[in-house]
Amino acid sequence: MIREAYKVYDIHKVMYELLTELTTTTVPWTDWATVYGWPETEVFDKLDKPFIYVLKPQKSGNVWQQGGLTMRTYEMYIGGWDDRNTGGPATISVIDSAITAFFENPQTCHSTEFTVTLDSTYTNTTIKEMGIVVENISGGEWKDVGDKNEFRIEFVLTLRA
Amino acid sequence: MNVDGQLVAPGEDEYLRGQNVLNQFVLSGASAAAPVAWTPLYGVQQVTVGDSTYANEYQIMQQGALQSTNKKTGPTWPVTLNVLKGDTADVLAQLRGQTFGSSGYVSMPFMVSNDNVNVIITSVYREADNVTVHVSRLIQDFILDDMGDDTPMDYADGVISGHTYYPPAWVKTGYEPVLDVFAGTPSTASYPLSAVPATAQDASIEDLYHFDNAVFIKLKDNSAGDAEGQRRVSGVSITGTSCVFTAGTPAASDVVSVLYYKATP
Numbered sequence: 001m002i003r004e005a006y007k008v009y010d011i012h013k014v015m016y017e018l019l020t021e022l023t024t025t026t027v028p029w030t031d032w033a034t035v036y037g038w039p040e041t042e043v044f045d046k047l048d049k050p051f052i053y054v055l056k057p058q059k060s061g062n063v064w065q066q067g068g069l070t071m072r073t074y075e076m077y078i079g080g081w082d083d084r085n086t087g088g089p090a091t092i093s094v095i096d097s098a099i100t101a102f103f104e105n106p107q108t109c110h111s112t113e114f115t116v117t118l119d120s121t122y123t124n125t126t127i128k129e130m131g132i133v134v135e136n137i138s139g140g141e142w143k144d145v146g147d148k149n150e151f152r153i154e155f156v157l158t159l160r161a
Numbered sequence: 162m163n164v165d166g167q168l169v170a171p172g173e174d175e176y177l178r179g180q181n182v183l184n185q186f187v188l189s190g191a192s193a194a195a196p197v198a199w200t201p202l203y204g205v206q207q208v209t210v211g212d213s214t215y216a217n218e219y220q221i222m223q224q225g226a227l228q229s230t231n232k233k234t235g236p237t238w239p240v241t242l243n244v245l246k247g248d249t250a251d252v253l254a255q256l257r258g259q260t261f262g263s264s265g266y267v268s269m270p271f272m273v274s275n276d277n278v279n280v281i282i283t284s285v286y287r288e289a290d291n292v293t294v295h296v297s298r299l300i301q302d303f304i305l306d307d308m309g310d311d312t313p314m315d316y317a318d319g320v321i322s323g324h325t326y327y328p329p330a331w332v333k334t335g336y337e338p339v340l341d342v343f344a345g346t347p348s349t350a351s352y353p354l355s356a357v358p359a360t361a362q363d364a365s366i367e368d369l370y371h372f373d374n375a376v377f378i379k380l381k382d383n384s385a386g387d388a389e390g391q392r393r394v395s396g397v398s399i400t401g402t403s404c405v406f407t408a409g410t411p412a413a414s415d416v417v418s419v420l421y422y423k424a425t426p
């Protein structure tokens with residue numbers, strides 16, 4: 001279960017491991033890599049396959065109850081990145097489709113199993129078991145990257161945890 | 162008349178928000194205990210006490226004079242609890258004094274088949290630290306009403322409705338309500354309260370709100386099938402820290418309930 005005092009870190013780690021599970025085991029995700037946080041330079045230097053980057057969540061609101069602690073809502077940016085060598089605009093459209101379809105299916109995104117290590121290792125867990133639910137996904141918005149041969153889209157996941 | 166005065170700014174302790182309120186309840190039919198422990202209500206969004214309504218309002222006139230007396234009978238205060246939708250059935254079960262789900266009942270009907278008292282509710286208004294009490298509110302003798310439900314596309318509260326025929330009240334910081342419940346015994350006229358009763362209200366005020374420095378002293382006659390206990394207005398008094406019956410001493414299966422205020426330790 002994600003920890004109250006480490007919520008941002010734990011949510012970030014959990015969602016990264018979920019996406020890593022997909023890019024490890026599930027077609028067409030296996031054509032892509034998953035990157036934790038903003039990609040380092042060496043990722044761009046290599047760029048041998050498209051990747052999905054997972055940025056840290058930020059708190060966007062609270063779900064209150066009288067007299068006690070709140071549940072929080074978070075916005076989390078994830079994106080897809082590739083270039084003409086690894087796919088191009090068509091690949092970006094596939095990434096867009098796959099991410100949207102996955103997170104807009106409440107059963108699929110909340111029941112896909114993965115392993116994550118926080119304070120301890122949780123094997124074959126789900127985001128719901130970890131205390132995270134996906135409320136919405138918006139995007140993928142085109143993002144200018146300067147290089148006309150590279151393509152980037154970005155999504156905003158709205159999470160409750 | 163002073164028209165150029167300027168008030169000081171409100172203090173941060175006066176800007177109270179519902180998110181810092183702690184709502185708690187005790188069952189009207191609680192088992193004997195002195196005191197009965199309060200149970201926090203989880204998932205509450207709001208507890209609203211509406212304006213009272215009267216079953217009958219009329220004026221009494223007299224011939225040959227202009228004076229009239231305004232009479233009201235039967236006040237009722239509507240009370241509404243808004244709770245997180247997912248907690249609606251659980252909160253309803255708590256207020257019914259039942260367990261919902263495993264080891265209890267598997268259903269909670271929307272209908273309430275009687276007008277019996279369910280719980281006493283207190284809402285403790287706290288300051289931003291969720292510790293310091295500013296003031297609290299007592300809803301005595303809350304009775305559940307039939308309920309409804311809706312399933313809008315977006316989030317909506319679960320709504321639990323009820324009413325009380327007795328005046329809710331504000332309670333000063335530093336004081337809290339106490340419910341002592343005793344199993345009656347025929348040879349016992351005096352029942353020791355768990356705390357020293359504080360002065361509830363001006364004894365000269367004639368209202369439904371209090372009796373002899375208690376909010377109420379009830380005697381439940383189980384042998385007569387009494388569902389919720391009857392408020393005593395005679396034959397009993399608070400003497401020091403005891404509830405003492407001078408008439409109609411409790412019988413073997415009776416239950417004595419005393420709701421009063423004490424200083425918070």
